[in-house]
Amino acid sequence: MGEITDLLGAALLLIGAGFFTAGSLGVLRFPDVYSRLHALTKADNLGLGCVLLGLAITASDAAVAGKLVFVWLAALVASATSCYLIGGTALRRAPRSGSGRSDAR
């Protein structure tokens, strides 16, 4: 495992952590469901992607790297579908503009 690869891996881990930070801060601070979803996808796709990629390129063998990539792809698809569903539900329950109303029960 070359020096450069190792360094790159570490850098990717840090970048990924950065995206996760952006994502969770966004989820907390953005004004409504839709913008929060936007923040969520950054963390989900790029954050997780960078972290797993960093681990994959510095993995001890190909099998581990393969598994990491697979997990990333699965997470990508699952989270995309879930976010789509959440967005759709929110849209049906509240007007597009403005923040979502609280649940009326």
Next chain:
Amino acid sequence: MTSALAPIVAAYLVVTLVPVLVRMGRGPTTGDRMLAALLTGTTGVAILALLGRATGPVGALDAALVLCLLAAAPVIVFATRMAERERE
């Protein structure tokens, strides 16, 4: 260096969970809470992957990782149920 960094990043990610949990508490809509749950799950996957590197290659981790993805299941069910209920 990556292996040394892994547990530190993992610990940091646990900290990034706090804003997400706050959002989960605040809502206001269930959709907000669902997306917070989703982010918790994804962060959990990242934490597990990093911990796996830190503690050495254990096949264990893959199983835990795959199942953390099952966090998407409540979201999907929730969304589908909401839609069903509106139709009824």
Next chain:
Amino acid sequence: MPAETIDILLAATLCLIAWRLLGDRDHVRAATLFIAFGLLLAIAWVRLDAPDVAVAEAAIGAGVTGLLFLDAAGRLRPRGDGRRRERPISGGRIVAGTAAALACAVGLTGAILALPGVTDGLRPLVAENVPRSGVEHPVTAVLLAFRAWDTLLEVAVLLVGIAGILAIRREWAVSMRARRAPDPLLATFARAAAPVLVLAAGYLLWLGSTGPGGAFQAGALLGALMLLLALAGVAGPARVPAAVQRAALGAGTGVFALVALGTAITDGTMLALPSGAAYELILTIETAVAVSVGAALGALVLAARPRRTGTAAPEGEEA
């Protein structure tokens, strides 16, 4: 040092979540926090070197139970909604409650501290006998070779549970039919995910003999598959007739019981697996149990769907 930091952070977060959700008036919020709690708990289990439990926690604790809570919460009215005035808790009760909680905490801490230091426990005994069990993974060996009887009963309990739920609904099987036109994205996702889930389940099942995995984890994935197919409305071509569903539910207990009976007859002791065929038998049992667990978990969640008004479920309703 970072390792301990993670543990401390996790423990603190878990306590905070638990504290927050227990007193919550909003049931939906509490249910969602419960899911988050389950996910973090799974990480804690991994930190405690118990990946098998971690997987079970993520699947069942966070996934299935959280899901059921969420669904139920959605139908309840929030507590203290004004229909019934809530009496403020008297000071005396608070004091008594705190005192009791403190006493428990002190007692538990004392008990834990009084335990002998880190010992090997049963580990040497298990390690010694694992080679004779037919599998390599100690957890699987314990579950399916040394304490197979317990596992058999657990699987039977699951069967009884789902049978009870079906009985309450007066149905013979759960309906997997879509309630509305399938959302195209969800349908595509379900179609793409289905073979992946099957493969992953098979992989986990097979992995169980050498590492964490096995019937229960595979079953959780299969249950998720069943759920996904039903909810996405793509169960059409894969619609499972009621009879098959019932067979799937009973398969685990059935096969297990058969093996138990067989060994009782040939060996005199139930579930004393012959060392030659132990691995094959364990694999067979695990496969059947995985199918059962999958069917049961799927049925458990699907059974919570409100019944469509006006339709009584006839026997053998197409599922």
